[in-house]
Amino acid sequence: MKSGCQSNIFKLDEALREVDGYLLVTEYLYPNMSMRESCDSRRHVQADRGYELDVKLATDPKLTLQSYGSYHYDALILFAPKVESLGGNLDAAAISDFVDSGHDLILAADETTSDTIREIASDCGVDFDEFEKAVVIDHVKYAITPLGDDHSLIAADNLIDSTVILGSQGIKEPILYRGLGHIVNPTSELGIKVLSASPSAYSGRVGAEITDLPNVSGASMALVSVVQARNNARIMISGSLELFSNQFFESSVQQSGSDDKFEKSGNQQFAVELTKWTLHERGHLKTSNVHHHKIGETNEPAMYRIADNARYSLGIQEWNGKDWQPYQADDVQLQFYMMSPYVLKTLSHDGKGLYFTEFQVPDVYGVFQFKVEYNRLGYTTLNLAKQIPVRPFRHDEYERFIPAAFPYYGASFSTMIAFFVFGIVFLYHK
Amino acid sequence: MASTAKDARDLFSAMRNAYSKTPTRLKVIDVYILYGLITAFVQVVYMAMVGTFPFNAFLSGVLSCIGTSVLGVCLRMQVNPANKEFKDLPPERAFADFVLCNLVLHLVIMNFLG
Numbered sequence: 001m002k003s004g005c006q007s008n009i010f011k012l013d014e015a016l017r018e019v020d021g022y023l024l025v026t027e028y029l030y031p032n033m034s035m036r037e038s039c040d041s042r043r044h045v046q047a048d049r050g051y052e053l054d055v056k057l058a059t060d061p062k063l064t065l066q067s068y069g070s071y072h073y074d075a076l077i078l079f080a081p082k083v084e085s086l087g088g089n090l091d092a093a094a095i096s097d098f099v100d101s102g103h104d105l106i107l108a109a110d111e112t113t114s115d116t117i118r119e120i121a122s123d124c125g126v127d128f129d130e131f132e133k134a135v136v137i138d139h140v141k142y143a144i145t146p147l148g149d150d151h152s153l154i155a156a157d158n159l160i161d162s163t164v165i166l167g168s169q170g171i172k173e174p175i176l177y178r179g180l181g182h183i184v185n186p187t188s189e190l191g192i193k194v195l196s197a198s199p200s201a202y203s204g205r206v207g208a209e210i211t212d213l214p215n216v217s218g219a220s221m222a223l224v225s226v227v228q229a230r231n232n233a234r235i236m237i238s239g240s241l242e243l244f245s246n247q248f249f250e251s252s253v254q255q256s257g258s259d260d261k262f263e264k265s266g267n268q269q270f271a272v273e274l275t276k277w278t279l280h281e282r283g284h285l286k287t288s289n290v291h292h293h294k295i296g297e298t299n300e301p302a303m304y305r306i307a308d309n310a311r312y313s314l315g316i317q318e319w320n321g322k323d324w325q326p327y328q329a330d331d332v333q334l335q336f337y338m339m340s341p342y343v344l345k346t347l348s349h350d351g352k353g354l355y356f357t358e359f360q361v362p363d364v365y366g367v368f369q370f371k372v373e374y375n376r377l378g379y380t381t382l383n384l385a386k387q388i389p390v391r392p393f394r395h396d397e398y399e400r401f402i403p404a405a406f407p408y409y410g411a412s413f414s415t416m417i418a419f420f421v422f423g424i425v426f427l428y429h430k
Numbered sequence: 431m432a433s434t435a436k437d438a439r440d441l442f443s444a445m446r447n448a449y450s451k452t453p454t455r456l457k458v459i460d461v462y463i464l465y466g467l468i469t470a471f472v473q474v475v476y477m478a479m480v481g482t483f484p485f486n487a488f489l490s491g492v493l494s495c496i497g498t499s500v501l502g503v504c505l506r507m508q509v510n511p512a513n514k515e516f517k518d519l520p521p522e523r524a525f526a527d528f529v530l531c532n533l534v535l536h537l538v539i540m541n542f543l544g
Contacts, residue, residue, distance in 0.1 A: 405484040405544070407476050408491030411469050412543055415494045416536050422462045422502075423529060429455065 051279075063088030065098050075104040075279055078120070081113040081241055092119045099124065104234045104278055108241040110179040111135045121182070124227050125191045126237045128182045129203040129216045136181040136223065136239065140200035143176055144254045145265075152206050153178045155255040155265075156223055158196040164283040164378030165194060165226065167273035173266035174255050176248045179240030181221040190229060192377065193222040194236075194274060224270075226278060232380040236278040244271055281321035283379045290314040290384060292370055295358060304361050304390045305397070312347075312370055313356035314384070326353025335371040336362070337385075347372075365392045459506040466499035490542040497535045501528055 054073065056063060058080035065071055076098060085091070099105050105124070109117055111133060118128050135152045143155035155174035159166060175195060181203045184191035202217035204210055224243070227235040242248055249268040254261040276282050293300050295309040304310060312334055317324040332355055336343035342362040347355035367389045374382035401409070473491050482488060508516045508524035516524070 402484045402487065402544075404480060405487035407473060408484070408487040409543060411473050411491040412494045412536075412539050415466060415469065415498050415539075418462065418465055419498055419532050419536070422458070423525075425458055426455065426525065429458065 057087070058083040059085075059087040061087045063090050065090060065094060071098065071101065071103060073103070075106070077106040078117070079108050079241055079244070081109045081117050084114045084116055086116065092116060092123060095120050096123050099229065099233050099235060100231065102231050102233050104236075104280065106236045106238075106275065106278055108179075108238045108244060110239070110241045113180060121237050124235045124237060125188055126182050126184055126222075126225055126227065128180050128239065129214075131203065131205075131215055133205050134203045134214075135179060135206060136177065136197060136201055136221070137204050137206065138198060138201035140257065141198045142256050143174070144256055145176065145251050150206065154197075154201065155253050156195055156197065157255075157266075158198055158219065159270075160192065160194050160196075162378045165192070165274065165277045166270070167276070167282075169269075171266040171269050171273070173262040173264065173269075174253050175266045175270050176243065176251060176253055177223050177240045178242050179223075179238070181216045181223060182225065182237065182239055183216055183220065184222050184225045184227075186220070191225055191227045193225045195222070195224040195270070197221040197223055224274070226274070228378075228380070230381070232284075234278045234280065236274060243267055276321065277378065280319060282318075284319040285327055285374075285380045285382060286317055286319070286324070287372075287382055287384060288315045288317065289354075290370075290386060292386065292388070302389075304388060306361055306363050306365055306390060306392055308361045309358060310361055311356060311358045313354060314347075314372065315353045316349075316355055316382070317353050326351065329376075331376075332372065332374055332382075335373070336368055337371045338364070338366050338368045341371070342368070361390055365390050453511075456506055456510060459502055459509070463499045463502040463506070466495045466502065470495035470499070484544060486542055486544050490539045490544075494535065494539040497539075498532060501531050501535070504528070 058078075063086060065073060065076065076095065078095075080086070095105065107117065107121060107124075109121065109128060113128060118130075121128055136154060137152050138154040139151050141154055141156070142151040143153050145153065154177050156177050157174040159171060159175075163170075177195070181197055181201070184193055196219055197217075199219045201221060202214040203221065204214050223240065224236070224238040227237070229235070238244070244267075248265060249271075251265055252261060252263050253265040290312075291300065291314070292310055292312040294304070295311050316327040316329075316332065318327040319325075328349065328351065330346070330349075332347045332349075334343075334345050334347055334357055335341035336359065342364060343359050345357045345359055347357045349355045367387060370384075370386040370388065372382055372384040470492050473488065473495070477488050505524055505528040507513055508519055508527075509521045510516075
């Protein structure tokens with residue numbers, strides 16, 4: 001079922017993504033038809049942004065992500081927490097390969113999550129609580145809504161503070177959530193908790209008495225998290241499928257213990273902004289036109305000499321969903337590196353995406369690299385390195401008469417004169 | 431204490447007396463040698479202050495001074511009439527050797543000076 005809206009070719013990164021003749025498609029997988037209806041508005045949100053959606057049932061036997069080595073889709077949205085075995089030739093390994101090849105994944109779970117979905121999530125670095133039938137329960141910050149107020153429906157507002165990931169407007173309303181909690185390894189550099197649970201939340205069975213310490217609890221429990229892989233594929237994992245449902249989008253919400261009642265929950269804005277980030281509409285950088293040359297020349301030399309003045313420049317652009325815009329940042333740094341950075345300079349930029357700096361080559365010869373390593377929360381990582389040798393002075397590149405050596409010149413000549421005078425005195429002395 | 435100081439003074443005056451009896455020619459050579467050594471010493475102190483940057487220039491300066499001093503010592507030995515070893519060597523021959531060696535030395539120095 002394809003949407004009838006505008007279908008742009010979504011150029012993420014020209015080399016990787018553009019496949020001639022095919023349009024970007026995202027694929028929804030639902031366990032059954034009724035779930036599909038409830039997530040309708042989500043689908044329309046996607047369609048309005050110019051994606052082509054291919055919606056399929058999770059157990060559809062014709063499911064396939066790729067054929068003959070090339071992928072049909074640029075991103076996969078997996079909203080099928082109950083499904084034990086996916087249809088067609090999809091399984092946890094196929095989805096891992098899909099992500100490894102640079103494509104994005106959005107995964108949602110709920111209290112009926114099967115082992116297959118848990119395995120896919122843990123391949124991505126996120127571990128759901130394994131305690132059977134456990135959901136996130138919060139007796140302090142649960143939500144009071146027209147939908148009911150049992151304590152497993154919580155109103156969460158511990159969002160990460162990042163305008164790249166969550167949009168520049170910020171989400172002011174709490175977000176309704178009902179589902180599993182998970183853990184992102186705190187030492188992982190790639191996983192980020194976007195929506196965390198409040199310190200009073202824990203993962204346990206509804207209505208049951210707690211006999212053991214909960215596996216996951218408190219602020220280290222994540223409700224929605226994202227992982228940006230080293231190949232810049234982005235994965236969003238949410239423990240609640242209902243977070244994306246029409247009901248939650250349009251419900252009003254009030255946190256227990258607070259008097260503010262919000263007409264509309266923050267769910268829709270949250271879902272839209274986070275999927276924008278996950279599908280690379282924000283925070284996706286590319287570099288172009290990396291140049292270096294001696295100041296005063298324009299061509300790139302094959303080798304520098306020590307004490308040369310060099311200039312390095314590159315362009316960085318950010319994709320904003322429609323086109324490439326110049327990226328504005330003051331913290332991109334260049335290293336002139338040989339085993340350790342001899343020169344470290346912050347690049348200045350001209351507002352149009354051109355970053356440049358000038359420096360003097362240090363007094364050490366060897367094989368250096370111009371290195372730009374840029375790693376910021378929510379942005380793709382930039383890792384550029386360009387190798388360049390640096391040579392010492394040639395013997396004829398020194399001054400003809402070195403001022404520091406004048407005493408030695410003077411001494412040698414004075415010795416010669418002394419020898420001459422001595423010879424005369426010695427010979428003609430009576 | 432007092433006796434050692436008196437002995438040292440006696441030693442110095444004895445040395446000065448003996449030295450004043452050397453022929454003038456040899457004293458001229460001695461002055462020349464001393465000049466070379468002082469110049470070498472001054473260059474070494476200068477290098478200790480500023481570092482060895484043009485090391486070849488330093489070497490050629492110091493070696494030219496030391497070299498002529500050494501050649502001067504050889505000349506003095508050969509020309510000294512009190513020296514039994516070189517009794518049969520005409521002093522002109524010694525001087526000619528001195529001049530030739532110095533020429534070679536200064537040629538090398540000029541090349542190495544940079």
